[in-house]
């Protein structure tokens with residue numbers, strides 16, 4: 001099973017502020033939907049609360065250490081290993097780690113692919129993607145998206161594969 005991270009970061013690595021994503025880029029959300037549709041998504045409990053509900057067409061596995069935590073149409077798991085095993089046993093071929101920072105930090109050493117959107121701005125952030133050694137990754141494709149009517153910030157999408 002391929003383990004993929006999908007994330008959008010600003011120029012300082014910021015990914016979140018007060019438990020939300022600090023920009024609105026419909027083009028990037030559409031890409032997120034296209035890549036993740038039909039797959040298992042692993043996410044931290046705080047990111048689930050930020051999204052607020054299960055995303056249609058995808059099985060969400062929420063990581064939480066609270067055995068009482070329940071969310072409609074989602075599975076919970078107490079460790080990353082258990083969450084990955086649940087996805088693999090369900091026949092998943094590519095699982096997506098969708099954040100937040102705590103989950104990215106733990107998953108980064110295991111990940112095979114990163115779907116990375118670089119948002120060309122510097123926002124107020126309180127949550128950051130972990131530093132990682134970009135020389136250990138090959139850029140398979142890279143595409144620039146200028147600011148437009150729908151997407152108020154220019155951004156670059158990169159698809160990285162571990163060397």
Ligand SMILES: NC(=O)c1ccc[n+]([C@@H]2O[C@H](COP(=O)([O-])OP(=O)(O)OC[C@H]3O[C@@H](n4cnc5c(N)ncnc54)[C@H](OP(=O)(O)O)[C@@H]3O)[C@@H](O)[C@H]2O)c1
Nearest residue numbers: 008016019020021044045046047063064065099100101102
């Ligand atoms: N820009 C992006 O692409 C992007 C993507 C996703 C999220 N975000 C942003 O990131 C922020 C949230 O990130 P965060 O780091 O604060 O929180 P998070 O990673 O979403 O969730 C943290 C919670 O996950 C659970 N958890 C973490 N590690 C675990 C483990 N090893 N085993 C079991 N449970 C574990 C714990 O839940 P319990 O406390 O319930 O035990 C912990 O409190 C938000 O601002 C969100 O908008 C941005």
